[in-house]
Amino acid sequence: MQWKIFLAFFRVGIFGYGGGPASIPLVQKEVVEHYGWMSAEEFGDTLAIANTLPGPIVTKLAGYIGYSRGGVLGALNGATAIVAPTALLMILFFSILSQYRDSSWVNGLANGVLPVVTVLMGVLTWGFIKKSGSDLGWGKTILFIIGAAVVLGVFGVHPAIIIAVLLIAALMQKDAAKREEDASA
Structure with a gap:
């Protein structure tokens, strides 16, 4: 189980470029659709509660979901798996980008990510709206x-x-x- 927790959140950590809001749909995909650890409703409730607490959203989700599946070790495993790729990639990217910060391709890269994150958030929001529409x-x-x-x-x-x-x-x-x-x- 610990290996599955690590893999689920490591994948989110690697592919979740753009911060917490961009990673939430990836966490949902892993937790609800891929592993079936939670229903969509449970994930929505967990997300709502996690949003009320201070700190990075995906780290809180990884910690809570890891804990629910694997206890304290699962919480540490999930949180480490989601943070490690980002931390290592940030160090690598910032050292490279600082050398080329005035280049047009660096600015284009940063501006190109915004529409993708917007679409991901829109898809997640529409999913919550549809679920609320059917429930309420x-x-x-x-x-x-x-x-x-x-x-x-x-x-x-x-x-x-x-x-x-x-x-x-x-x-x-x-x-x-x-x-x-x-x-x-």
Whole structure:
């Protein structure tokens, strides 16, 4: 199991150029589709909780998922596997790019990555929207999207606060439904 944890997060560490947001779809692919360690819903919940905590998102995901699959050693294994390739490649790339920082091809390389990351994030977002639409209904989903956009854009509230409030509301709703169920039984 430890070898699988290492491979899953090492691949993400190697191919996840662009930082955490670009790597999230790769983590989802490994964890949900390739190894089947989590359902898409569990991954979404894990991602939401990880977003509320400080620190790099993919490291938190690797640590948590590694822990859930392989205990403390799995957490260390996952976190190391996801960080090591990036750290080594950064040292290598920065030493090379610093020599050629004024070249047009270096600027073109940096600008070319942005559209790819945008598409990856769009695909991940659309997946979450479709899942919410099927679970909550499209009316509520659209209402939540508009509400979140207003709270983020107009009022400048940090996304972690919105996620925390929605998690608390969901837990309260679940608790109320359970009390209702117990009262009717």
